[in-house]
Amino acid sequence: MTEKRRVKFIVSYDGTSYHGFQTQEDPTNLPTIQDELMRAIQVLTGEEVKITCAGRTDAGVHARGQVVDFLTTSRIPDEKFPLAMNSLLPKDIAVVKAETVAEDFHSRFGALGKHYRYSIYNHRIHSPFHHRYSYQVYPPLHVAAMQEAAGYFVGTHDFRGFCATGSPVKDFVRTIWHCTLTVTEENLLLMDVMGDGFLYNMVRIITGTLVDVGKGKIAPESIPQIIASRDRTQAGTTAPPQGLALLEVWYNPLDFPFNLP
């Protein structure tokens, strides 16, 4: 019997042309990231593997540090795997790193924390270079108010009001360690959020709420009571997918870029 090993990939992708990460039961005319990875692994190893990922990104959402894992009998050395995969993948997907991990490694259930970034392009003229990777908001936003509001999300809260309705999840309590808004050149606002887990659409609803703060529709100091209301209608709209990117997934607290409180 050939021995199996578990391989972990770090994957980067531009999600614009994909119907999200996960293979669709009822396929659209767009492929998924998982479809492309499975196809390339099959060409390379001859095996039809089952892939697990850390976070199932939606259609149009990007990743720089998505983590996937699968079992394989292939003897391809870890350091050769990325280039071999990349020669078979489309240009908008790249395997950045490959590593053989413990057989009980699970990219989803083993994840202790994640870092998402949401990009807002705040200008009345759209940018040909940012429109695939950001949410364009026309009126000038009140950034200081948004920065104040972002701080209120940090902590352990019941985020039921920041979850898409109909989610099958039972436990809505999540801890956010870090939530900041940074202004970069070119009218770009970057919302960085790190936490132990995120509900469905949670980052996009937090963003939509911060944009409402930036427009003056919501006062920053009312964020705690909006969270406490656990009422989806109190929070802002769901910001569109193309502004969102999964930057990093952590499996070891020693890798966190901050000290836990």
Place this chain on the structure above:
Amino acid sequence: MTEKRRVKFIVSYDGTSYHGFQTQEDPTNLPTIQDELMRAIQVLTGEEVKITCAGRTDAGVHARGQVVDFLTTSRIPDEKFPLAMNSLLPKDIAVVKAETVAEDFHSRFGALGKHYRYSIYNHRIHSPFHHRYSYQVYPPLHVAAMQEAAGYFVGTHDFRGFCATGSPVKDFVRTIWHCTLTVTEENLLLMDVMGDGFLYNMVRIITGTLVDVGKGKIAPESIPQIIASRDRTQAGTTAPPQGLALLEVWYNPLDFPFNLP
């Protein structure tokens, strides 16, 4: 008789999906930037205008500050023109600014200088976010040697050796005011070149030559004799189009970001 005025646009575009700036006599299945601009102007003004541009970028080449001009009888105020155009243009093209200029303004012949940037992505793993906007070079480049070589391009030279063969141009003398290579995060090398004019493919051939320097194939101190040879075969290959972007065009020496020597 309705009075005509000349309107100047500053245009930004991602050239990936276009067959260059200029309308093709023998059209491909890809549109051109000019086609899209003319179509939008026609919808807006009812006029079939003739558009002139500062630099006719090739297929796949980008621009952040392309300049175009045309004559129109339209009374649309300058400040309303960009949003009106942008509502009709695809997302990968944007009119950034509009201005009524002197009737004898000519975006090409009136240009006193241009700033081009060429982006090199120096890593063995391709980047899903940079591949549309950069030239991927695998082996680690010797950046200091490339920076030294870049300096030799500054000055007034006969650049015949840095021009695509078959160009109908008669005068190959151009002045380069500034030529530098900067390393940014994420393995990106940016070559910034500013000059009074550029021959066909000149920036891409300079880049190809610098890459050969970075690979150790050409010594930086041999650049002056390669220029002096006026021999295309002495210079490096033509770097691919997607790394190139036209950043700015100057019509007034007071706008130059440096003092002329």
